[in-house]
Amino acid sequence: MLNERTEKVLFAIVESFINTNEPVGSRFITKTYSFNLSPATIRNIMADLEEFGFLAQPHTSAGRVPTDRGYRFYVDCLSRYHEAEDAFLESFISRLEATREDLNGLLEGSARTLSEHSRYLGLAAPMKSGRTTLNRIELFSYRADYIAVVLLTDEGPIKHKIIRAGQRLSPKTLRRISDYLNQEFSGYTVDEIRLKLIKEMSREKALCDILITKAVEICREALTFPPGEIYVCGFSDFIGLPDFSSRIREIAGAIEDKHFMLKLLEQVGAEVEGPSVLIGSENPAKEMKDLSLVVSTYKQGGKIAGSIGVIGPTRMDYSRAIAMVQTAARFITEALSR
Amino acid sequence: MLNERTEKVLFAIVESFINTNEPVGSRFITKTYSFNLSPATIRNIMADLEEFGFLAQPHTSAGRVPTDRGYRFYVDCLSRYHEAEDAFLESFISRLEATREDLNGLLEGSARTLSEHSRYLGLAAPMKSGRTTLNRIELFSYRADYIAVVLLTDEGPIKHKIIRAGQRLSPKTLRRISDYLNQEFSGYTVDEIRLKLIKEMSREKALCDILITKAVEICREALTFPPGEIYVCGFSDFIGLPDFSSRIREIAGAIEDKHFMLKLLEQVGAEVEGPSVLIGSENPAKEMKDLSLVVSTYKQGGKIAGSIGVIGPTRMDYSRAIAMVQTAARFITEALSR
DNA sequence: TTTAGCACTCTCGATGCATGAGTGCTAAAA
DNA sequence: TTTTAGCACTCATGCATCGAGAGTGCTAAA
Numbered sequence: 001m002l003n004e005r006t007e008k009v010l011f012a013i014v015e016s017f018i019n020t021n022e023p024v025g026s027r028f029i030t031k032t033y034s035f036n037l038s039p040a041t042i043r044n045i046m047a048d049l050e051e052f053g054f055l056a057q058p059h060t061s062a063g064r065v066p067t068d069r070g071y072r073f074y075v076d077c078l079s080r081y082h083e084a085e086d087a088f089l090e091s092f093i094s095r096l097e098a099t100r101e102d103l104n105g106l107l108e109g110s111a112r113t114l115s116e117h118s119r120y121l122g123l124a125a126p127m128k129s130g131r132t133t134l135n136r137i138e139l140f141s142y143r144a145d146y147i148a149v150v151l152l153t154d155e156g157p158i159k160h161k162i163i164r165a166g167q168r169l170s171p172k173t174l175r176r177i178s179d180y181l182n183q184e185f186s187g188y189t190v191d192e193i194r195l196k197l198i199k200e201m202s203r204e205k206a207l208c209d210i211l212i213t214k215a216v217e218i219c220r221e222a223l224t225f226p227p228g229e230i231y232v233c234g235f236s237d238f239i240g241l242p243d244f245s246s247r248i249r250e251i252a253g254a255i256e257d258k259h260f261m262l263k264l265l266e267q268v269g270a271e272v273e274g275p276s277v278l279i280g281s282e283n284p285a286k287e288m289k290d291l292s293l294v295v296s297t298y299k300q301g302g303k304i305a306g307s308i309g310v311i312g313p314t315r316m317d318y319s320r321a322i323a324m325v326q327t328a329a330r331f332i333t334e335a336l337s338r
Numbered sequence: 339m340l341n342e343r344t345e346k347v348l349f350a351i352v353e354s355f356i357n358t359n360e361p362v363g364s365r366f367i368t369k370t371y372s373f374n375l376s377p378a379t380i381r382n383i384m385a386d387l388e389e390f391g392f393l394a395q396p397h398t399s400a401g402r403v404p405t406d407r408g409y410r411f412y413v414d415c416l417s418r419y420h421e422a423e424d425a426f427l428e429s430f431i432s433r434l435e436a437t438r439e440d441l442n443g444l445l446e447g448s449a450r451t452l453s454e455h456s457r458y459l460g461l462a463a464p465m466k467s468g469r470t471t472l473n474r475i476e477l478f479s480y481r482a483d484y485i486a487v488v489l490l491t492d493e494g495p496i497k498h499k500i501i502r503a504g505q506r507l508s509p510k511t512l513r514r515i516s517d518y519l520n521q522e523f524s525g526y527t528v529d530e531i532r533l534k535l536i537k538e539m540s541r542e543k544a545l546c547d548i549l550i551t552k553a554v555e556i557c558r559e560a561l562t563f564p565p566g567e568i569y570v571c572g573f574s575d576f577i578g579l580p581d582f583s584s585r586i587r588e589i590a591g592a593i594e595d596k597h598f599m600l601k602l603l604e605q606v607g608a609e610v611e612g613p614s615v616l617i618g619s620e621n622p623a624k625e626m627k628d629l630s631l632v633v634s635t636y637k638q639g640g641k642i643a644g645s646i647g648v649i650g651p652t653r654m655d656y657s658r659a660i661a662m663v664q665t666a667a668r669f670i671t672e673a674l675s676r
Numbered sequence: 677t678t679t680a681g682c683a684c685t686c687t688c689g690a691t692g693c694a695t696g697a698g699t700g701c702t703a704a705a706a
Numbered sequence: 707t708t709t710t711a712g713c714a715c716t717c718a719t720g721c722a723t724c725g726a727g728a729g730t731g732c733t734a735a736a
Contacts, residue, residue, distance in 0.1 A: 037678080038679050041679070059685085060685050
């Protein structure tokens with residue numbers, strides 16, 4: 001559909017726009033790149049590219065600006081001949097290393113590193129809690145009639161919750177309850193446990209064992225998680241980008257909404273292996289219509305354990321962003337598997 | 339210094355500016371309030387107020403705008419004859435009630451309620467972790483050579499941390515270590531424990547008890563907390579306020595910096611009882627120079643346990659804000675003491 | 677097929693001008 | 707002595723105009 005020369009020009013235009021954030025004109029291209037073509041020729045090519053929907057003009061007599069389709073072409077090109085600037089990645093990785101020792105902070109640290117190096121928004125989130133595997137569950141009595149439930153998951157992050165017991169339970173009872181829960185449920189994912197709980201409830205009725213009833217009850221309540229964690233870093237740099245200004249409010253709202261962000265990450269990263277890129281209107285949510293998203297999943301024990309990525313303006317530096325997200329994902333995967 | 343009429347005019351001007359966010363002129367005042375004075379008289383009064391530093395003019399022929407000193411006067415007036423609109427507070431309190439059941443989410447819920455009702459930034463933070471009282475400490479082995487430490491505090495929030503043990507410890511050893519730690523340290527504040535640890539370290543050397551050595555080591559590491567929690571809600575509404583636009587970047591940066599915010603809350607709320615108000619340049623930090631802060635502390639068991647408040651533009655609705663912060667603080671205090 | 681040349685379009689910044697809101701001052705009224 | 711009416715003055719704002727500059731599309735020549 002496009003000959004090689006046309007592709008090169010398109011690539012150059014997208015690249016220029018990413019760097020300058022100004023509509024790029026025909027003369028600029030001839031000066032900056034050595035195609036050995038006159039501006040007039042470039043103009044002809046540009047007209048073609050506009051016709052095909054890769055470029056757009058903000059107004060007559062302005063230069064051209066990439067459309068989402070233009071970016072898409074650019075990104076697809078990148079993945080071919082892109083090995084990323086090693087020198088840069090070096091510093092990025094060494095910064096990531098700092099987060100390794102602290103399993104708690106691994107995700108947050110990665111998100112922060114990502115945002116600091118890209119100046120976009122850094123994101124990290126473990127998979128929907130339903131898929132995490134329960135490693136251990138512990139119960140302590142707390143205050144008069146509360147129970148503190150601590151869930152250790154295989155994926156690293158601990159979750160805790162304080163729930164109301166309704167009555168005072170002796171340490172011994174608690175221990176027996178937690179022993180029972182551990183024996184029954186550890187090693188299963190939260191989703192599986194939910195299923196088992198339902199079965200358990202019918203069996204329990206037959207047994208009429210008050211201890212088990214209590215245990216099941218506690219477990220049920222402990223598994224109703226709050227929104228779920230997500231780490232979002234780099235807000236201030238991101239919000240200061242000249243690209244939005246007008247829509248700041250709306251965008252800030254979307255970013256602040258953790259449910260929204262989690263859903264987004266989940267939808268995008270769910271099944272794909274490497275980093276995937278969503279450009280502008282390719283995004284499922286309209287709040288994101290002039291933002292782009294680069295996400296990758298990380299794994300643990302062969303299973304997808306969560307996702308990590310960046311959000312930037314559509315004219316983001318995809319080359320770097322992709323390299324960074326990929327590196328970060330590999331890094332986390334590796335850190336988790338030690 | 340100011341006669342009663344002058345004070346009333348000043349009050350009216352500040353109030354008008356808070357409502358309209360426009361420099362207020364003499365005619366506007368005569369129309370809106372019934373002082374039965376001509377614009378000319380109001381102008382004279384305004385000139386006096388400007389001379390005293392309560393008002394300022396953005397430029398000749400603009401109306402007057404309150405200075406920080408003007409706001410200060412206004413706020414001091416408020417505290418005299420202000421009981422707040424009960425109808426509004428009613429809905430606020432009922433919204434707060436929803437957060438009561440969940441001790442985990444109490445602070446976050448309050449911050450969110452605060453921000454939703456004020457449209458400013460809602461803040462909540464427990465006191466510097468040094469002052470929290472350790473209720474219980476629990477250890478589990480996790481993975482090969484990690485230990486998950488769970489600290490239950492009297493104040494409600496649980497803290498957890500995963501630390502590297504350096505070697506595999508049997509459940510039995512762990513239990514003995516945690517028994518020892520609980521026996522020695524529960525009931526003390528984190529600061530006190532740090533002190534005790536130092537003493538312990540010298541004693542331990544004498545005893546040469548490898549178990550105690552290990553215990554002390556673990557405890558030391560577990561007590562080095564990350565930044566500390568702070569809940570900040572309502573970013574998007576706040577950032578959308580017309581007052582900043584230009585300084586968004588700087589302000590967003592300050593807000594995102596948790597260390598900064600914690601320090602701010604601590605400095606301000608530290609010792610005072612009721613809600614305290616810092617207006618514009620009264621703030622210790624220059625990033626906050628055209629923001630105002632309304633903070634109050636909440637208590638638990640008679641001790642100050644943390645602070646809660648809102649941040650808004652200097653022209654914020656102080657009357658409402660103060661009432662809300664006060665109510666929220668009382669609410670939390672009450673919820674914690676049940 | 678490429679390119680030079682040219683007319684055309686549109687943005688952007690500067691300039692000038694009228695308008696209106698608001699002030700300060702002065703002198704008269706209360 | 708205090709209040710007010712009147713008036714001259716200031717300044718931001720909006721609007722229209724204008725020229726410069728950047729960039730385009732088209733045509734005709736290379």
